Amino acid sequence: MAEDNKNTFTIKVITPERVFYTAEATMVEFNTTEGEIGVYKNHIPMTVIVKPGVLTITGEEVKKAALHSGFVEILQDSVTILAEVIEWPDEIDLARAESAKDRAEKRISDKTPDLDIIRAEAALQRAMARINSLN
Amino acid sequence: MASMRDIKRRKVSIQSTGQITKAMKLVSTVKLQRSKQIAENSKSYFDYMYRTVQSMLAKSGNIDHPFITGNDSSKKAVIMITGNRGLAGGYNSNVVKLITRGELAKEDLRIYTLGKKGREAMNRYGYELAEDYSEMIDAPEYIDAMRLSAVLLNAYRAGEIGEIYLAYTYFKNTVVHEPKLIKLLPVETEETETTTEVKAEAPMNFEPEETEALDMIIPKYVTSIIYGGMVESVASENGARMQAMDNATSNAEEMIDKLTLQYNRARQGSITQELTEIIAGSQAQS
Numbered sequence: 001m002a003e004d005n006k007n008t009f010t011i012k013v014i015t016p017e018r019v020f021y022t023a024e025a026t027m028v029e030f031n032t033t034e035g036e037i038g039v040y041k042n043h044i045p046m047t048v049i050v051k052p053g054v055l056t057i058t059g060e061e062v063k064k065a066a067l068h069s070g071f072v073e074i075l076q077d078s079v080t081i082l083a084e085v086i087e088w089p090d091e092i093d094l095a096r097a098e099s100a101k102d103r104a105e106k107r108i109s110d111k112t113p114d115l116d117i118i119r120a121e122a123a124l125q126r127a128m129a130r131i132n133s134l135n
Numbered sequence: 136m137a138s139m140r141d142i143k144r145r146k147v148s149i150q151s152t153g154q155i156t157k158a159m160k161l162v163s164t165v166k167l168q169r170s171k172q173i174a175e176n177s178k179s180y181f182d183y184m185y186r187t188v189q190s191m192l193a194k195s196g197n198i199d200h201p202f203i204t205g206n207d208s209s210k211k212a213v214i215m216i217t218g219n220r221g222l223a224g225g226y227n228s229n230v231v232k233l234i235t236r237g238e239l240a241k242e243d244l245r246i247y248t249l250g251k252k253g254r255e256a257m258n259r260y261g262y263e264l265a266e267d268y269s270e271m272i273d274a275p276e277y278i279d280a281m282r283l284s285a286v287l288l289n290a291y292r293a294g295e296i297g298e299i300y301l302a303y304t305y306f307k308n309t310v311v312h313e314p315k316l317i318k319l320l321p322v323e324t325e326e327t328e329t330t331t332e333v334k335a336e337a338p339m340n341f342e343p344e345e346t347e348a349l350d351m352i353i354p355k356y357v358t359s360i361i362y363g364g365m366v367e368s369v370a371s372e373n374g375a376r377m378q379a380m381d382n383a384t385s386n387a388e389e390m391i392d393k394l395t396l397q398y399n400r401a402r403q404g405s406i407t408q409e410l411t412e413i414i415a416g417s418q419a420q421s
Contacts, residue, residue, distance in 0.1 A: 014180045016277040016362050017173070033351075034342050046340040047187065049351045071352055073187055082183055084277065084355060 009041045010078040011057055013065075013086065020086055025059035028079055030067055031129075039074055046074045052125040054133045055086070064089055066133040068126055092130045101127035139401045146394045153387030159222070160380035167309065167373035173275075174306055174363075174370040181363040188356045190339065191349065192324045200346055201292070202353045205321040208297035211243045212265070212287055213316075214361060216303040216368040217253030219269055224379035226304065226372050227252040229314040233302050235260055238316070245296065247287070249365065275369060280362035288354055291320060299357070303364035304371035310378065312371035319357050 011028055013020040029038040031053025048071065055067040068085035104124035108117070192203070213234060217227045230253060234244070247265045248254040249272045257264060266286070271279040290296045299319040304312050341348045 014183060016177050016180045016280075016359060018176045019179055032342065044340060046342060047191070047348060047352075048342045049348060069355075071187075071348075071355065073183075080183060082180060082187070082355070084281070084358070 007041050008059065009076075011059070011081070012078070013055075013081045013083055015083050015086055020083065021057070021063065021065075023057065023059045023063075025057050025079075027056075027058040029056040029058075030054070030072065030081070032072070039079055042076050043074050043079075045076065048072050048074070050081075050083070052122070052129040054129055055081070064133045066092060066126075066129045068129060087130070087133075089134050092134060094131065094134055097127050097130035101131065139398060139405065142394055142398045142401060146391060146398065149387050149390050149394070153384055153391065156380045156383040156387060160377055160384055163373045163376040163380060167370065167377055170366065170370040170373050171306070171309070174366040177363055177366050181359050184356055184359045188322065188352060189324060191341075191345070191352070192322065200349050201321075202349060203321050206291070206294050206297050208294050209243055210245055210296045211239055211298040211300060212245050212247060212290065212296040213239070213300045213302055214247045214283070214287070214319075214364070215249065215253045215257065216272065216301070216364055217248070217250030217256075218368075218372045219251045219272060221252060222379060223372055223376040224382075226312070226375035226379075227256070230302050230304060231256040231260075233314045233316050234262075239300070247283070249283075249368075272365065272369065275362065275365035277358075277362050280358045280365060284354060284358040284361050288320075288357065301360060301364050303368045304375075306367040306370040306374065309374050312374055317360070319360055320353075322353065322356070 008024040008026050011025040012022045027040055031051045032048040033051050050070045052068045055065045057063040066087045067083055070083035073080045104120050107120040217230050245263050245265050246257050249268045251269045287299055301319055302316045305315045306312055
């Protein structure tokens, strides 16, 4: 694709309730079950599962959001994020996220016998994603 | 012939019924607008989800995964979405008929109900009822669908149920609503245009690998179908009620017209009679 000198691709973020965001972007970054990844144009086709983290979309402007769960379909000229739960930074209550983070950390470090470690870690990840998307 | 007073009384009573149905029609029109919007907004998520899952299955061939191969249980769970309220034409009973018409054997079924009307009817027919989630249908949220699908998937994984169906009303447009019974699990691949189309596309990679990815995507797929069913059903319910109330209102108007005619005829009749009596009286005197 030599004559195609655009290096942008279409990014679509869709939630069950609405089309959350669409734009032309040069790069998109997010956290997956296999680790954090960044996607440019002409990525190989791939479907990945989202882990709670910060979604960063770099286009004409840089957009950040806290992406909690869903999956992503990457094609050469488009990226579609099917997000079950996603929030813009201005929808996030920082104080609440921080107290949730402290609670989760405490639960994990206390190692109480009836601890549901998976749930506590998931809560911690969500809280971290919220906090990080604000920075 | 009924007396003038009787006709008048009936007319007044029908008039007030007509006012009520007219008000209900207006209310459901407003509700329809809102629920239609919600249903339309959720469509693109649902379509993408459906396409992705179908293309995953089309490309990966026969994967040995419980979500696709099924398990040994003969129990079939049906999520039944109806309304909490009546006066919506055939909306509730159409969904009930969908299940009772007998494609699925009654004794294998276990019904998870959303909507009191459906639950009452299934209870009357003697079906096995599982939990009730009627409160969800008042204002469906995605999180409700997540809760419900978690319950069902746990039962499926534990081998308590072998198949999951969804009975809901598909909102085609404002006037056409089709009751539908679809199978959620085990997932069936459809040989459609989309699947043949995606087969031709570049191969898709999965991270994590397919079986694991399916394990995570299928629950999301089930949740999204349940959510889609909920919002479509709500839109259909409001649409059905709007139509039913519209019919009721125009029936009331028709009856009023008929009664007005009868009333006038009776009035005329009584005047004529009085005149005849007066004339007859005066003739007798002279």
